[in-house]
Amino acid sequence: MNQRRQQASGIADLGLANRPSTERAELLSTRSVYDQSGTRELEKFGPLGRIDLVQDLTSGGTTLVAAHTSVLARGWTSKRYEEGRPQDAVGTSNQITSTKEAAQVREHPAxxxxxxxxxxxKGHLLVLVGHRHRHRRLPRTSPVGGPAVHQGPARPRPRPLPGRPARPTRAR
Incomplete structure (x- = not known):
């Protein structure tokens, strides 16, 4: 019985107590949106929860919700494929070229x-966070055949063989 009260309290906190069960199920589930052929995942929405905004939520220069405000939102991932690729290009297709991760505020879903x-x-990973960015070199191959996030250095540093002096390295 106690667990049922906690669930009811959580649903009430999210403003879903008076909503139909189908709408509650949709808002508390993870949903993916695919292209017409069903091969490319274009967007993914996570379950509804309460978050604190890091930045102002703005649209067209108007602040809709101020930073540090607690709002109801879902995780929102948007994927783009082959941006900037020529139409007549030959080779692999369906490669993700950018991913945008954000939150979808319930009151401002667009x-x-x-x-x-x-x-x-072209083998580089660029993470854009507001006006700052980080740039990292990706490995030439990926274990799963697509672009991979690479956390370490691009190449391991050479180690000298036992009994041999280390080679001098060039300054970069």
Missing amino acids: VMADAQTTMVA
Whole structure:
């Protein structure tokens, strides 16, 4: 019985107590949106929860919700494929070139909140966070055949063989 009260309290906190069960189920589930062929995942929405905004939620220069405000939102991931690729290009297709991760505020569903964009172009990973960005070199191959996020250095540093002096390295 106690667990049922906690669930009811959580649903009430999210403003879902008076909503139909189908709407509650949709808002508390994870949903993916695919293209017409069903091969490319275009967007993914996570379950509804309460978050604190890091940045102001703005649209067209108007602040809709101030930063540090607690709002109801879902995780929102948007994927783009082959941006900037020529139409007559030959080779692999269906490669993700950018991913934008954000929150979808319930009161403003068309505006991405606290967005972070990750772009992959010609073997480089570019993570854009507001006006700041980080740039990292990706490995030439990926274990799963697509672009991979690489956390360490691009190449391991050479180690000298036992009994041999280390080679001098060039300054970069």
